[in-house]
Every structure is written in C-alpha cells, then in structure tokens.
Amino acid sequence: MKVSIIGFGEFGKQILDYLKDEGFSDFLFFDDILNSISEFDAFKFEDYKNDYFNQSIFFVALGYKHLFRKHQILLELKDLNRKTPSYIHKTCF
Secondary structure (H helix, E strand, O other): OOEEEEOOOHHHHHHHHHHHHOOOOOEEEEOOOHHHOOOOEEEOHHHHHOHHHOOOEEEEOOOHHHHHHHHHHHHHHHHOOOEOOOOOOOOOO
C-alpha cells in the first residue's frame, strides 16, 4: 500500500523518516515545490483528490502555520473516503 504525504516541508520530511522507521517504503508526495523531491514520486499539491490515489493512506504534513488548510484537507479526504490513520511516534508520551 502506498503512503501519501501531503506537504514536503520540514514536517513532511520528519513524517517520512518516522514512517520509514516503522517499515513503510512506498511513498508518494504532494507539494507545490516538486523539484525538491527527487527520490520519490511527486505530484502537484491538489492532485491528492484524484481517484487514482484512492488506495493510498494519507498523512497531512502541514505544520501549525497552516492548521486551517490542514483541517480543510482532512475534511476533503474524509469526504473522499480516504484512509487517514493517526500516527503517534513511539517516543511520545
């Protein structure tokens, strides 16, 4: 199953590292700055809505400066019946 990460800023890179540590290896990224993502499949930010990605699991990696947009995206993903699991790193308490 592909893991889709929306946002490839610092938070997106952290999420990538955490999920790699958990054994995930097949990643897709959605961001406006595609040229900074060379080793993974990358798509335009709004492409996550495309039916082609309906089998992916999604993590929205937008930081606190973009909470409103993050909330909008999560609602859209819910309306599209996409999988949006929670992730809590093993070092969190």
